[in-house]
Amino acid sequence: MVKWQIDPAHSSIGFEVKHMMVSKVKGQFTNYSADIEADDLADLTSANIDITIDATSITTNNDDRDNHLKSAEFFDIEQFPDIKFKSTSFTKDGDDYKVSGDLTIKDVTKPVVLDVEYGGKGTNPWGVEVYGFEGKAKIDREQFGLTWNAALETGGVLVGKDIKIKLELELNPAQ
Template identity: 70%
Template sequence: MTNWTIDQGHSSIGFSVKHMMVSKVKGSFDAYTANVEADDLADLTTASIGFKLDVASINTRSEDRDNHLKSPDFFDVESFPAILFESTSITKQGDSYAVTGNLTIKDVTKEVTFETEYNGKGTNPWGQEVYGFEAEAKINREAFGLTWNAALETGGVLVGKDIKIHVELELNKAA
């Protein structure tokens, strides 16, 4: 197996959630690490994938909202500083892949499947092979203990239940 590293400058892990039932809040985790091992990234079924997200790095472009998300109302970063993902199976589905694994948020682990697109392979200006992938999954935040909410006077709630997770990766061989 070959170890692969994430090019942090060309990768991102983000999310979106409904806000006030009328718009979306988008955010990202700016600090994360990954373990990706594979015989050949052109065939992702040979891979083993693991991620560790630093919850304190959450960034929604609002300091007050980010601080609330880090609080015990949501992620409780003091008690649960990381979000973890470990793949358990990867299957090819036409031109894409289903990357299934265990997602752990606040000591709650649930199986999640990321629909993953292989964007191709290239060679960077330094002669390294580079592989690109995009992945998406949808989770119910309440299933992971993220249950805080507020009712709106006009009906509905402040924060939606469904979180869309979006991952964009550029990978190259570890040095």
């Protein structure tokens, strides 16, 4: 098995959630790492993937909201600084995959399926082979203990229950 790493300069891990039931708030995590082993990334079916996201690196371009998300009312980063995903199985569909795995947020682990699109491979200007993938999933934040909310005077709630997760990853051989 070959070890692979995320190229953080060409990757992102982000999310979006409904705000006031009418618009979306988008954010991202700026610090993350992965332990990935696969014989060939063009065929993930034999891969092992462990991704660790530093929850303290959350940013939504609003300091007050970011601090609230880091607080005990949401991610409780003092007690749970990491979000983790560990793959358990892969289903190939043409060039794309369903990647099943265990997602852990705030010490709560639930199964999640990522819809992963294989973007292809290429060779960078330094002769290193790179692979691209885009992954998407939707989770119910309340199942992970992210239950804070506020009722709106006009009905509904401030923060939506469903979180859309999006990963855009460029991988290259680990050094």
